[in-house]
Amino acid sequence: IWGRGALDMKSMMAVEIMIFSEMVDKELNGDLILAITADEERGGSGVKLLLQKDPEKIMTDYVINEGGGEGILTKKGWLFDIQIGERGVFWYRVITKGVPAHGSIPSLGVNAIEKMNEVLNRISMFKGGYEKSTPSWRYAETLLKMEGFLENSLDTDSVEAFLNKLAEIDKGLAESVKTMLKMTMTPTMIKGGVKENIIPYECELTVDCRVPPSYSKKDVEEIVSNLLKDIDCEFFFIQESEPTLSPTNTPLYEAIEKSLLKHVPEARLEPSTKTGGTDSRYFRNRGIVAYGFQPLKVEGKYYNWFRMIHGDNERISIENLMFSYNVLKEVIEQFILAH
Template sequence: MQHKLFDDTLALLTSLIQGACVNNLTPESGQEVRNADTLERFFADSGAQVQRFEPVPGRVSIAFTVPGSDPQAAPITLLGHTDVVPVDEARWSLDPFSAEVRDGKIYGRGSVDMLFITAVMAAVTREVAREGGLPGTVTFVGLADEEARGGLGAAWLREHHPDAFSWEHCLSETGGAHLPTADGSDAVTVYVGEKGAAQRRIHVRGDAGHGSAPYAKDSSIVKIGEVARRIAEIQPKVSDDDVWRGFVHAFRFDPQTETAVFSGTDYTPLGELAAFGDAISHLSIAQTVLRAGQAINVLPSHAWLELDIRTLPGQSDEDVDALLYEALDGIDVEIEHLICEEATVSPIEHPLYAVLSEVLQELFPGAAVVPTIAAGGSDLRFARRAGGVGYGFAAHARERTLGAVHAQLHSHDEYLHLEDLDLTLQAYDAVVRKFCGDSRGSE
């Protein structure tokens, strides 16, 4: 039986997809005001307190708070984002903003990342408001600019309105997908942390000159090529922390295979999750941008290479620079810092995590609940930096593996199974009521 709020939640998700709040990383894009207005209409006459935030025109975040009746009860804050990434419309087989429902799926940009969770959060919060509230305060925030790392969304709110709502106990994307275990047992994920960012731009200098006379010139292009070659050979140390160890153990491999995966010797037993396992098990370095020269007949005196580096919890900017300088010893380079943010992680031994685990085991009896970290970023890092906890949480059907869910992120023809919308609605309703002290439980 579908949750009683399913139809309203699906209608809201449809409207949010159709809002087409595409964030192309420029300040004037996104225009999340459209989805903020949709959410405000959705909450009309609910009794929730509304706050709107607009750092630049059109980039609106919106918060709905239902105050608790018991000051001692734990609050919860649901962080949903309302922006989506751009689309290559020529690669879609349907209108990416039509929110078309077909064969038990809803298609559209943002349907998985993360508008379905945002819609669920809103529906559950509105229902709590209509009921008059719970012992603990419930807040839902529709955040702008998450896809550009939150500079006009969560990061801006933390800087300019840090007390607008509680950051103590937060939920956001994504979680709830299943692992393809070796023995067929069920294991479902919760995100407890995410890797950090340590972006670098590496500069080298060489001799300028005419392209017709390269003799004895110090070539910046040859240098940057050597830089790229050496960086490609860096082999960062594989993690030995409990989260990585537990993730591998959840697959229930034989001892020899488990040792090979855990040590980073061979990720192939993870199958569709081999790249994910590689990403979350050690510091990763992706060479993404290369620049040198302008005219074909001019020797460029400057070349640079940009690196998307993602760090594990506990790894610092100093650690990253030491690794790069060691690899590039003997080459005269300048290392420029771009976006730098430390990795964040929340404890597994925490009352909110215990509730998440309890609810997932109610939905999937006998399943192991497996904490993991995200290779990318989310707005949860701002909660953790503020001293709170943040967990990525949703619920997908048993046959939806972590690899299958990840395959939908930023994909062409992105779609969500409606069954997963209903499961996530059930899960959030139960979590909010359990954690905020509703003895009646969820429906």
């Protein structure tokens, strides 16, 4: 099935609608709620708005959402992840100011774009340290062992070298794992200047900053302040979302693992904090256990697989769609169906 959203997230929506329609008239040990919402990345509406305005419609004990469940075929079998948390999202904006003048005599003005050059250089050079405390550490360690790169435990000194070896096989997978384990800053938008012949008196840069679960807003503020120290600029956050985590010692986690192993014997399931944002964070902030789990077997290199999401030639095979349906239906039956 080809088309925008085939992987992210219309396939899961179709699977959940099918399962819900088949379960809704059965005797259940509890309530089963189907919520189809949008705007999970920016967070202005969808789940966030529902929880604020009409929470009783979707308040629950457990949530299964997008964000995990990808199966990687390694040298030692299938490895699947389950998203138990996600990195914090702190988008921020940097402003540099200058003095306007005629563009033909640049020395009479102060160029705000030139001042932004140093900001861009420092952000581009920023390298966050690997965090062993993140839940994705176990996923990374298991992946490297199953690919035959690692025999003992993984440490912060060697993780980069091992992931670089993985990149020789699948750059997309290695880079994805790297970003799960550390703080990242990515310049995403820049604008400055008002006319071709006027020295720009203001420049604005937007940065997508994401952090592992061990970071707080205060930590991010301190790191950015130190990074931009001695530069004549100001910065402020335009979106803030603290990292979130759900426990793994729950009946739902057990049902997910049991169902997966029934369909893929000897597979491994490890927790992760995926690179993007989901609206599971709003549930977790209210004490609700939320897991990202759409079981899919990655077909081909992860590099090519992930580039399809929001990209060209997005598609999902019928076999993968049915695999997702069968595993998730098993999960729901085990977890909530009256026996």
